[in-house]
Structures are given as structure tokens and as C-alpha cells.
Amino acid sequence: MADQGDDGGPPKKKFDIASWEEAYTYNPGGDNSHLNPVMKTLLATFHYTVDKPVTAIHDWIKAQQQKNKYPYYHRKFRRVPGIEDCDINDQVCIYEANEQFKRDHLVDQEILRLARQDWMRCCFEEGDSHYVNCRDLKQRYDSAQNGYDIKYGDLGVYGNAFKAFMKQKHRMIEERREAEKQES
Amino acid sequence: MAANFLRLLQRGGFQPHFSPKGGVQNSLQLRVSPKNCKGQRRNITSDPERYPGADFNYPKTKKFFWATPPKYHEKLFLRDVAKYYALTGIPAFLIIMFINTFIGPAELTEIPEDYEPEEYEYHDHPITRFIVRNLMPTYQENYEKMLAKVSYENEKKEWRQKQKMANYLMQERGDGLHYFVPMTSTEVIDYSPKTDPDQ
Numbered sequence: 001m002a003d004q005g006d007d008g009g010p011p012k013k014k015f016d017i018a019s020w021e022e023a024y025t026y027n028p029g030g031d032n033s034h035l036n037p038v039m040k041t042l043l044a045t046f047h048y049t050v051d052k053p054v055t056a057i058h059d060w061i062k063a064q065q066q067k068n069k070y071p072y073y074h075r076k077f078r079r080v081p082g083i084e085d086c087d088i089n090d091q092v093c094i095y096e097a098n099e100q101f102k103r104d105h106l107v108d109q110e111i112l113r114l115a116r117q118d119w120m121r122c123c124f125e126e127g128d129s130h131y132v133n134c135r136d137l138k139q140r141y142d143s144a145q146n147g148y149d150i151k152y153g154d155l156g157v158y159g160n161a162f163k164a165f166m167k168q169k170h171r172m173i174e175e176r177r178e179a180e181k182q183e184s
Numbered sequence: 185m186a187a188n189f190l191r192l193l194q195r196g197g198f199q200p201h202f203s204p205k206g207g208v209q210n211s212l213q214l215r216v217s218p219k220n221c222k223g224q225r226r227n228i229t230s231d232p233e234r235y236p237g238a239d240f241n242y243p244k245t246k247k248f249f250w251a252t253p254p255k256y257h258e259k260l261f262l263r264d265v266a267k268y269y270a271l272t273g274i275p276a277f278l279i280i281m282f283i284n285t286f287i288g289p290a291e292l293t294e295i296p297e298d299y300e301p302e303e304y305e306y307h308d309h310p311i312t313r314f315i316v317r318n319l320m321p322t323y324q325e326n327y328e329k330m331l332a333k334v335s336y337e338n339e340k341k342e343w344r345q346k347q348k349m350a351n352y353l354m355q356e357r358g359d360g361l362h363y364f365v366p367m368t369s370t371e372v373i374d375y376s377p378k379t380d381p382d383q
Contacts, residue, residue: 065288072290072308073301075323091338092331099327 083161101161112148115141
């Protein structure tokens with residue numbers, strides 16, 4: 001009732017975007033103060049007998065190496081005409097196109113591996129909510145894997161540029177036939 | 185050690201030594217085997233009339249001599265093995281350790297513009313750099329050698345194809361120097377064994 005005074009109402013929850021970080025703060029942690037004394041002593045013994053000497057030696061070695069630094073570079077290859085620009089009797093062109101195909105195959109494997117790693121890291125960090133939060137990365141990885149399978153799938157260990165080229169040709173013929181079927 | 189094993193194989197195993205295994209009791213037992221007794225075991229200390237002097241009054245702390253084959257040659261062999269492995273292993277280990285700590289591997293950097301790095305500048309470890317700089321041909325050199333081989337064989341293949349085509353066409357059309365297999369003429373062959381009937 002109004003004569004009994006205003007008790008202030010229900011508690012005002014700070015639940016807006018501006019104060020989100022204040023409402024949900026995590027203690028920094030990093031020290032093992034939440035453990036029992038036995039575990040603390042074990043971890044401390046490991047730290048002082050193994051961790052400290054090893055890090056000291058590691059830092060000393062790194063300091064010795066920092067005194068004389070020198071560079072090394074990543075090899076860059078020029079693009080040569082692919083298998084589609086090669087005459088059937090020109091084995092030199094075919095050899096170079098094959099080498100380029102092998103290099104591109106390795107690069108594509110690494111690209112796929114990186115995409116997969118990103119998605120897997122996202123899944124690990126998100127936990128049970130990875131279906132929602134890792135959707136973009138999964139889509140990226142799926143499209144990359146699909147492209148890889150279209151180009152390199154089922155070629156086998158003895159796959160070369162010529163076989164990939166013929167695979168593309170057969171795929172295009174099949175697409176054309178399906179299009180003609182659907183038209184008629 | 186290997187020689188001892190060979191001796192083992194040649195002799196067909198070690199013969200049983202007289203080694204008193206099992207302790208005090210078995211050491212004083214005797215396998216008696218005259219015709220009547222058939223190898224029964226008999227404790228000779230319980231019959232001093234029959235076996236005088238056999239008693240248990242000897243120091244029980246006696247050390248037994250186990251007769252075994254000698255391990256002297258094995259030890260010599262293993263010492264030689266360790267010597268020869270250490271002769272190169274320890275210097276190599278020390279050299280590699282000092283190189284890794286004091287020189288260390290290289291760091292990856294972008295290729296600056298208008299600069300073509302040497303072949304050894306594409307590797308990071310100092311030992312691989314040394315080998316590539318002094319002992320190995322360059323990637324481009326190897327690549328071009330391979331291309332040269334491929335072109336040489338391709339040329340040979342093309343010439344062979346042309347030669348075969350030319351021979352085929354000459355034989356078919358009959359207008360070139362066509363090649364033939366020489367045959368003897370029928371006037372010279374003796375057909376009489378074919379014409380005579382069997383007898």
C-alpha cells in the first residue's frame with residue numbers, strides 16, 4: 001500500500017548489453033589456490049625441480065641464438081601452362097604441368113587441413129553449442145572438402161594432371177547429358 | 185659372445201656340471217645305482233657305518249662354486265663395441281649440440297624485392313645449409329636436367345613413329361624403297377620329298 005512506504009520494488013537486475021561484462025565477470029585465477037595441500041606440494045616440487053631449471057636452460061640457449069640471427073626464405077614457383085595448354089606430343093610441357101599439379105595438390109591438402117583445424121578448435125572451445133556457433137567454419141570446411149573431392153577424389157596414388165583433366169572432361173559431359181535429359 | 189654361441193651350437197649344448205644346486209640336503213645325497221637298487225635316493229648322513237665321514241659338521245656359510253661358462257670374451261667384445269660407437273658418437277653429439285645452441289636455426293622472412301636468394305637460403309638448419317651450399321646441385325639445375333632427358337626421349341619417340349609410318353606407307357603404296365624379306369625362288373627348291381608318297 002502506498003502509506004507503507006516504497007520498498008524500492010523488486011531488485012533491479014542489471015541485464016542490458018552495456019552492463020553485460022560487469023554482471024558476468026570471471027576471477028582471473030591461474031594459481032592453484034583452489035587445490036588441496038597435497039596437490040599443491042606435488043605441483044610445487046615439479047615446478048622447482050623440473051620446470052625452473054629447464055626453462056632457465058631454454059632461455060639461455062635462446063639468448064645465445066639471438067646474438068647471430070640470419071634469415072631463410074620460402075621457395076616461390078612460377079606458374080607454367082597447365083595440362084590443358086599442352087600438345088599431346090610435347091612431353092616436356094606435360095612433365096612441367098604434372099609437377100605443378102603435384103605442388104597444387106600439396107597446397108590444397110594444407111588448405112583443407114587448416115580449415116579442418118579451425119573448425120575443430122571451434123568445436124572444442126564451444127562444447128555442446130558447436131552446432132550453432134561453428135556453423136560458418138563448418139560450411140567453409142565442407143565447401144573446401146567438396147571442391148577437393150571434385151578435383152582430386154578417386155584419382156588414387158598414381159593420379160596425375162592428365163587423369164584429373166580427363167575426370168573434369170567426363171564430369172562436364174555427364175552434366176551436359178543430364179541437362180539435355182531434363183530439357184526433354 | 186658370438187664365438188661362444190657358435191661353440192654352443194657345435195657342441196650341442198652345455199654338458200651338466202657338477203654344481204650342487206638346491207642347498208645342503210641335495211649336496212650330500214647320492215644316486216646309488218648298482219644292479220639291485222635301481223637308482224634310489226639314500227641319505228648317506230644317516231648311515232655312518234656304511235658311509236663314514238659324511239656329516240653335517242661343516243660351516244654352513246660356505247660359498248658354493250658355481251661352475252659356469254666364462255663371460256670374459258663377451259665383456260671384451262662389448263667393450264670394443266662401446267669403444268667404436270663412442271669414438272664417432274661422442275664427437276658428433278658434441279658438435280651437433282654446440283651448433284644447435286650457439287648458431288641455431290634461421291628465421292623465416294619474406295623475400296625482399298629484386299633479390300633472388302641462393303639455394304642454401306631456402307633451408308633453416310645450419311648443417312643442411314652447409315650441405316646444400318657445398319655438396320648439392322640446385323633445384324633448378326636438377327629440374328632442367330630432367331626436362332632435357334624428357335625432351336631427348338620425346339624426340340627419339342617421334343623419330344621412331346615417323347620411321348614406322350614411312351615404312352608402312354612405302355610397303356602399302358609400293359612407291360618407296362620398300363623393305364622385304366628375301367625368299368629363295370621356286371626353281372631352286374627340291375620338292376621331291378613332298379611329291380613322293382609315304383612308304
